[in-house]
Amino acid sequence: QSAxxxxxxxxGSPGQSVTISCTGTSSDVGGYxxxxxxxxxxxxxxxxxxxxxxxxxxxVPDRFSGSKSGNTASLTISGLQAEDEADYYCCSYAGSxxxxxxxxxxxxxx
Amino acid sequence: EVQLVESGGGVVRPGGSLRLSCAASGxxxxxxxxxxxxxxxxxxxxxxxxxxxxxxxxxxxxxxxxRFTISRDNAKNSLYLQMNSLRAEDTALYHCAxxxxxxxKRGMDVWGQGTTVTVSS
Numbered sequence: 190q191s192a193x194x195x196x197x198x199x200x201g202s203p204g205q206s207v208t209i210s211c212t213g214t215s216s217d218v219g220g221y222x223x224x225x226x227x228x229x230x231x232x233x234x235x236x237x238x239x240x241x242x243x244x245x246x247x248x249v250p251d252r253f254s255g256s257k258s259g260n261t262a263s264l265t266i267s268g269l270q271a272e273d274e275a276d277y278y279c280c281s282y283a284g285s286x287x288x289x290x291x292x293x294x295x296x297x298x299x
Numbered sequence: 300e301v302q303l304v305e306s307g308g309g310v311v312r313p314g315g316s317l318r319l320s321c322a323a324s325g326x327x328x329x330x331x332x333x334x335x336x337x338x339x340x341x342x343x344x345x346x347x348x349x350x351x352x353x354x355x356x357x358x359x360x361x362x363x364x365x366r367f368t369i370s371r372d373n374a375k376n377s378l379y380l381q382m383n384s385l386r387a388e389d390t391a392l393y394h395c396a397x398x399x400x401x402x403x404k405r406g407m408d409v410w411g412q413g414t415t416v417t418v419s420s
Binding site for chain 1: 361
C-alpha cells in the first residue's frame with residue numbers, strides 16, 4: 190500500500206489549463222477504473238471532483254476532467270479560476286477492499 | 300440534508316483505545332459502503348478502513364491492520380471505528396465518508412467534518 194505519486198505543487202494563471210498527474214502501479218491505478226480526485230480547501234473537508242477515472246458528480250464544473258493511461262491518472266483543470274486554488278488528491282481502489290491516496294498537490298492560481 | 304457527523308475523538312495516551320462514531324442522516328445508510336479517512340496535522344489524506352453496505356466485507360490500511368476494527372449498525376445509521384494500541388502517529392483528524400457504491404470502490408462523495416484524535420503522553 191504505497192501512496193500514489195503526485196507532484197507537490199503546480200501553478201497556472203487564470204484562464205489557463207493545468208494537469209495534475211497521479212502515478213501508481215498495476216495493482217491500483219493501472220488495475221482498476223476506480224480512480225477518484227478530491228479538492229480540499231484549507232480547513233474544509235475534501236470534495237469529490239472526479240470518480241471512475243473520468244466521471245463528474247453533479248455540480249462539478251465541466252472545467253474539471255479526468256483520464257488515465259496505464260498506471261498514471263490525470264486531472265485537468267481548464268479555464269483556471271481563483272477559487273480552484275486548493276489541494277488536490279487522487280485516490281485509487283487497490284484491491285482486497287483497500288484504497289490508496291496520493292500525497293496531494295497544491296494548486297496555486299497566479 | 301445528507302450529513303455525516305463524527306464523534307468520539309479526544310486525547311489518549313500511547314497504547315490506549317478510542318471508539319469513533321459516525322452518525323448518518325438524510326440518505327438510506329445501508330445502500331452505501333463507508334470509509335474512514337484521516338489527515339495528520341499538515342499532512343495529506345490517508346485511507347484508514349472501509350466496510351461494505353452490510354458489513355460483510357472490510358479492509359484496512361497496513362498502518363492500522365490488527366489494531367483498528369471498523370463496524371456498522373444499519374439499524375442505527377451509524378459507522379464505528381474501534382482503535383486499540385494507539386500510537387503517536389495515529390494523531391489526526393478522522394473523517395467518515397460515504398462511497399458512491401455499496402462496495403466502497405468508486406469514490407467518496409459525502410464527507411463529515413471529522414473528529415480529532417490526539418495520542419500523547
